[in-house]
Amino acid sequence: MAKVKYYYDADTLSYRKIKTKKSDAYKKSLFGFLAILLIAFFGFIGFSQFLTSPKERAQKRELENLKLHYELLNKRMQESSKVLADLQARDNNIYRAYFEVNPIPDEQRKAGFGGINRYKYLDGFNNSEMIKNTTKELDILSKQLVVQSKSLDEIVNLGKEKEEMLASIPAIQPVKKEDLTRMASGFGMRMHPILKIMKFHKGMDFTAPVGTPIYASGNGTVIRAERSATFGNVVYIDHGYGYETIYGHMSKIITKKGQRVKRGDLIGLVGNTGRSVGAHLHYEVHKNGKALNPIYYYYGDLSPEEFIAMQKASQEEGQSYD
Structure with missing residues (x-):
C-alpha cells in the first residue's frame, strides 16, 4: 500500500493530503527507466571488455587457426622454394650445359607480377599483410614451377636429339x-x-x-x-x-x-x-x-x-x- 503524504496548512491550522500530478508521476517513472537503461548500457560495455560470448570465442579460435595455417603454408612454400632453387641450379649448370643450350636467366625464372592493385582485394583484414605476402609468394612459386616444367620438357626433347646425335657421330673404327x-x-x-x-x-x-x-x-x-x-x-x-x-x-x-x-x-x-x-x-x-x-x-x-x-x-x- 502506497504511503500517503501530508503537509501542514498554516491557514487552516490543519494537515492536508499532498496530491501528486499524473504528469509528474510519468516524468518520474520515465527518468527512472532511463537511468536503469544507462546503468545497464555502461555495465554491459564495462563487462564486455572482460567477458566474451561463445560465438566470439569460436571466431577468435578460428582466426588463430587460420593464422597458424598461413604460417605453416609459408614454411612449406619456403621449403618448396629451396627444392625448386636446387632443381633450377642443376637445370642451368648441368642439364642445359650438357646439351649446349643457354641457361634460363634469373629474371625470367623469378619475374614477379605487375600491378599495384593486384592484391588490393585482400586489404581490410586483420592479417591482410600476411595474407597478401603469402598469396604473392604462392603466385611467384607457381610461375617458377611452370617455367621449370617447360624447361624440363625441353631437356627431354634435347635428350632425344642428343641420343640421336651420339648415335650419328663417327665413333668406331671402320675396320675391326x-x-x-x-x-x-x-x-x-x-x-x-x-x-x-x-x-x-x-x-x-x-x-x-x-x-x-x-x-x-x-x-x-x-x-x-x-x-x-x-x-x-x-x-x-x-x-x-x-x-x-x-x-x-x-x-x-x-x-x-x-x-x-x-x-x-x-x-x-x-x-x-x-x-x-x-x-x-x-x-x-x-x-x-x-x-x-x-x-x-x-x-x-x-x-x-x-x-x-x-x-x-x-x-x-x-x-x-x-
Whole structure:
C-alpha cells in the first residue's frame, strides 16, 4: 500500500493530503527507466571488455587457426622454394650445359607480377599483410614451377636429339682391330707414294687383306656410292650435325646412294682400287666441310692405351698408301 503524504496548512491550522500530478508521476517513472537503461548500457560495455560470448570465442579460435595455417603454408612454400632453387641450379649448370643450350636467366625464372592493385582485394583484414605476402609468394612459386616444367620438357626433347646425335657421330673404327694388318698412315703431311711429294693426308689408312669388311662408323645416309679416279670404289656417308665420312679404295661397295645405315652396318670390302699402292681403307672424317683427324673419333673402340699406341703409330708412319 502506497504511503500517503501530508503537509501542514498554516491557514487552516490543519494537515492536508499532498496530491501528486499524473504528469509528474510519468516524468518520474520515465527518468527512472532511463537511468536503469544507462546503468545497464555502461555495465554491459564495462563487462564486455572482460567477458566474451561463445560465438566470439569460436571466431577468435578460428582466426588463430587460420593464422597458424598461413604460417605453416609459408614454411612449406619456403621449403618448396629451396627444392625448386636446387632443381633450377642443376637445370642451368648441368642439364642445359650438357646439351649446349643457354641457361634460363634469373629474371625470367623469378619475374614477379605487375600491378599495384593486384592484391588490393585482400586489404581490410586483420592479417591482410600476411595474407597478401603469402598469396604473392604462392603466385611467384607457381610461375617458377611452370617455367621449370617447360624447361624440363625441353631437356627431354634435347635428350632425344642428343641420343640421336651420339648415335650419328663417327665413333668406331671402320675396320675391326682384329682384321687390321697395321695402321699404315695417319692424319697430316705425308709422302705421297705415287707422286713422291709431301702432301697433306686428310685421313687415315688401315691396311687389311682384300675383302675385309668395312663398317659405317655412325648412323647416317649414304650420299655417294660410286667409283672415282682417286678413291676408286668410294662411299660417302652424311651423318647429320655437320659430320661426313669417306671410305675409299674398296674392292666392293655393299650399299647404295640414299640408303640409311646404322653404326656397325656393313658398307663395303677393303680393296686396292683407285690411286693406291696396296690393299687398305682410306678413311676421312669431316665436320662442317673441314677434314678432322679421325683418331679422335674411335672412342667407341679404343682403350686409353690403344689410343696412345695408335696415335704414336700414325705419327711415325712417313708415307701414305694413296
